Amino acid sequence: MPELVIRKDIDGIAILSLNRPEALNALSPSLFVELHDHVTEIYGETEKVGCVILRGEGRSFSAGNDLKAMQAGEKAPHPFFQAETVEMIEGLPQPVIAEVQGHCYTGALELALACDLMVCSENAKFADTHGKWALTPLWGMSQRLPRRIGAMNAKEMMFTGRVVSGAEAFEIGLVNKCVPDSDLSEATLTMARAIVENSWHTLRADKMLVNKGQDYGLKDGLMFERENSPGRAAGKEERLSGFKKD
Template sequence: MSNLLVEISDRIATLTLNRPEVMNALNHDVFKELENAVADLGSREDVGCVILCGAGRAFSSGHDLKDIDAGAESEHAQFEADVLEQLASLPMPTIARVHKYCFTGALELALACDLIFIDEDTRLADTHSKWGLSPVWGMTQRLPRRVGAARAKDLMFSARLVGAQEALAIGLVEKVCAVDSLEDDTLAYAREVTENSAHTHRVCKDILDKTDGMPLGQGLSYEYTNSPGACDDAQERVANFMKNQK
């Protein structure tokens, strides 16, 4: 049985973590399949948005403790981190669709996506300190960039669960949905995204990534120098709009 299900429909790719019997705990095999899926998506022109979700009762309970107990934390840590970097570097927008639980390694996985949508029952946490582990998949860098250094420290030091409304208030997630509408709401948003220019999305993601952490003046200079202005499909899109106005 595949640990990751891949479905592509209407220019939307849905990647589903598929270990529901262990609440989609993340192991090396999951990341191997995720690596292959991300490599394929990176070169596809027929995909305009990616949704990452989990099968069954939860998005993911986090890194499989059996892997850690067997010593895989030190053996494979850089590999998993590299896969998350590849996910974060996809040229199209990515959305983590999170329900119920999203702990530690699972949160690092979600943070590698552009946006995080959750339902009202979702609980998120960084529990590295509960297990005597230190982050190796990006938590110390991606979490404070979302919520600020002080809030990141709070979540790391306390290992406490964060509910849906607090997660939204502190900027950890972008959208909170009703439990029974999370899937439909995420899909509707993804469809809106794919109606817009994939070329623009690619340029914006690249500039945002390259200028992250730059002073404002330096970032503006980078945009002025590296943004093409009119993207590859601009003329066609403007022409279609003008045609429909007649």
């Protein structure tokens, strides 16, 4: 049986690819088990992995939750396993980039929203279709989508279920970049390489401070930063001494 999630490492970048292209990478419980295992491994590899890319094989990132698997009675290890796996991705010490082409619907959008950054192709299609199936969010849609694009835009997507194009996703701040279809993988890898060129110590600190700082108002957030910023890393002086202005 082929792997449902494939890992490839390039120069400190771990690339995780959802590998059910024949099913538009539908998110079955079995796929989530493999994804969970990969994410768990990457948690312990902060000296080996500086950035993570999450993508899908074939023509789609993912069409969303696997309704056929649900109808067939396939079960995750426990009721909140998928939601906890999404939270693990959000909680990875390393920055995570979602590389999105084609469909990114509902559960797949919840998965992508757990990533720190998102690059999409012009053919990308984003939608929250919970309402079309009389389902309600369990993997973070109601919390992460409004934080990403604002409550009004999020409510429109959630209430109507309409499809948002790659270009519009960029306009409303859902993604960082929208690029031609043929440029997607290279554009994402270029962003990842720019990230890993910086201090991995700083990357991990920045992600922690920004993510946890969102739980506070400005005054308390400033205090949180002062009290929790880890300070200089060994070797910082060498990095500074080698810095040159363009």
